[in-house]
Amino acid sequence: MAYLKPPWFTRRIFNRIAMAFGVGGSTTLTVTRRGTGTSQQIPVVVPEVDGVRYLVSTRGEADWVKNVRAHPSVTVGDTAYIASEIPVAERARVIAAYRPLAGAVVESYWRALPEDADHPVFALTPVE
Template identity: 85%
Template sequence: MAYLKPPWFTRRIFNRIAMTFGVGGSTTLTVIRRGTGTPQQIPVVVPEVDGVRYLVSTRGESDWVRNVRAHPTVTVGGATYVASEVPIADRAPVIAAYRPLAGKVVESYWRALPEDANHPVFALTPVD
């Protein structure tokens, strides 16, 4: 699967600023790393469609995507969820809701990767 690796500045500087200040409406996703069992944190924008919140990978098959597949219990903005991957055929409405929230910054990612196949989407079910 395709993956667009973020540049050093994004990984080391911008993501930390985005998580601290909620840049662009972002919140923090915390997932357990599949190899080490340690937490991985990244900023995400979480669209809601028909009352369900979603995670969308703008960069394709990223580490956080593989980590969520291995450990689907995640924390988003302090709340705990179980993430389940949305089939490719059902992703379009979620991606359509996500794109205006994410803004122009991610437009180049949409041009670089085919929309349906390479942008994994996960539905979030709250854990009681």
């Protein structure tokens, strides 16, 4: 599966700023790393479609995607969720809602990945 690794500046500097200030409407996703059990935090933009919130991977099969598959209990902002990957055939409408929210920078990721690259999408169910 394709993956577009973010540059050093994005990983080390920009993501921290985005999480601290909500740049571009982002919020913080916290997942459990599959290898170490420690927390991984990244900024995400979370679209809502038909009352359901979603996580969308713009860079393909990122580490956070693999971590969510291994440990589907996640936190977005201050809310706990169970993340469930949705089938490829159901992703288009979520991605269509996501792309305008995420902005022009994310469009460059879509162009950089192969046209048939997978963009995993997870439905979020609140934990009660």
